[in-house]
Amino acid sequence: MLYRRFGRTNLAMPVFSCGGMRYQYKWQDTPWAEIPADNQHNLEATIHQALALGINHIETARGYGTSELQLGQILPKIRREKLIVQTKVSPTANSVEFSKTLEQSLNNLNLDYVDLLGIHGINNAELLDQTLRPGGCLEVAQQFQAQGRVRFIGFSTHGPLEIILPAIESGQFDYLNLHWYYINQTNWPAILAAQKQDLGVFIISPTNKGGMLNQPPARLMELCQPLSPMVFNDLFCLSHPQVHTLSIGAAHPEDFPEHLKTLELLSQADTILPPILHRLNQALIETLGQDWCETWTQGLPDYTEVPGQINIRTILWLRNLALAWGLVDYGRMRYNLLGNGSHWFPGEQAKDLECISHQQLQQCLQNSPQREMIPQLLVETHQLLGGAAQKRLSQS
Template structure:
């Protein structure tokens, strides 16, 4: 395993982390005696395999249902000074609620302290305000830090780049969990900001949110050759030294195997990546047209400034992925979350776009004339039954 300094925390962070949102029994709190023994055995085997290959960072959240409780049955059995444990708790308007949930997390994990606490889902200015205001959730976290129950405090986010940069600029956090990978690089300015503030940078779900790469379409497999799409995406992310660790949402011990193939390539990333990046770019240009490929997102409005809050940018992005790389199933899953995922994936679908006047909100786009048609076509291509986030299931 390779390790990188996790920003100002000084922790030696493995370049892969063991994320705890896929091996748990349920997305709801569940009494321990109702958790099937085979599920708990699989979780413990997954954690032990993680440590065996050098992945000693174990990450979970209060919002991951039974994950914390189940981890609390195995973590106390492990050498405490050899593991890095992180959980996340969502900020709330009433800091007493946040404190209660944090106490519950620590009780479930069954440890004297955790290494990393993340304020979970700082996705909006309002949630950032709940965190930073005097007497708010960050002050609660600082009390736990003073008591020795939390070592370092960071935040996780699915929010827009400008909110992430504002949170980083506060200089109140030691690290950030955020989304950034080949198919979605918009948060690079946030990573640069985190680097300037010497914060740890943890990439959320690069194989799942990065295109459901555990089940890649043939078109993407072809364009990523000779690497698998998963290994390519890992290498792309880790070739940037500002990135410290990638989450592996392992559901079973064998889920680490493909990721580990990345390690032997890191020293040769400058040689291995350019031909694949060229293949991907040329494939996208051939499918989408060069002008669209290079300028599709110029001048697009925030969903809040669009009639019916249609998330134009996300919809066109998903269209591009489906057409250029064959990521249709991924695009369908994400598209059908629109309208039901609140601030985790905001805005609405394009099902009513033909009745909307988008001329004003698209006035800065060079493709204003064709975007309404493309939105309608994308709804035909991707529309279907509403999809819930995993934590809503």
């Protein structure tokens, strides 16, 4: 295993982490007596396999249902100094409630302390304020830290840069978990800001949210040759030294080997990646047109500025991925979260466009060089990707 310094924590972090959101029994809290033995055996086998490979960072959250409780049956049996344990707790308006939830996390894990505590899901201004304001959730976390029950404090986010950057620049955090991978590089300025503050950088779900790469479409497989899309994406991410670790959302012990192929390729990344990157870019241009590829993001309104809160940017992004690289199933999964994802994946689908006048939509798009095309593209994208409403995993 390869390790990187995790920012100012100085922890030697494996470049792959064992994320804890896919091997648990349920997304809802469940009494220990009701958790099936075979599920627990699978979880423990997954942890043991991770450790055997040198992946000693075990990451979970209070919001991951039975994950903490199940980990609490195995982690205390492992030499504590061999582990880097992270859990995450969502901010609340009432800091007493946050304290109780954090206490429950530590009790579930059956550990005296966690190495890393993340304030989970700082996705909008309200949640950032609940975290940073005097008497807020960060102060509670710092109290646990003063008691020796938390070593380092960070945050996780699915939010936009206008939320992530102020959180980083507050100087209050040691690390962050965020989304950044080949198909979505929007948060690169946040990674550079984290580097400037010497924060550890953990990439959330690069395989699933990075394109459902455990089930890649034939078109993407062709474009990523000689690598699998999963290995290409891992190599792309880890070729940037500002990135310290990628989460492997392992559901079974067998989920690690494909990722590990990346390690032997890192020294050759400068040779391996450019031809693949060129093919992917050419596929975008050949499918969508060079003018579209160069200008489609320009002048797009935030979803909060669009009648009906239609998330135009996200919808067009998913269209690009589906048409150019065959990521139709991924596009459907993400598109049908719109309207159901709350602040984790905000905004609405394009299904109600008929309720918005052409004049209203053109007013929103007045700064876009593609304003004449976009209304019809939104309709076409809904026809391509629309379907049954999706729920976040934690809602399932």
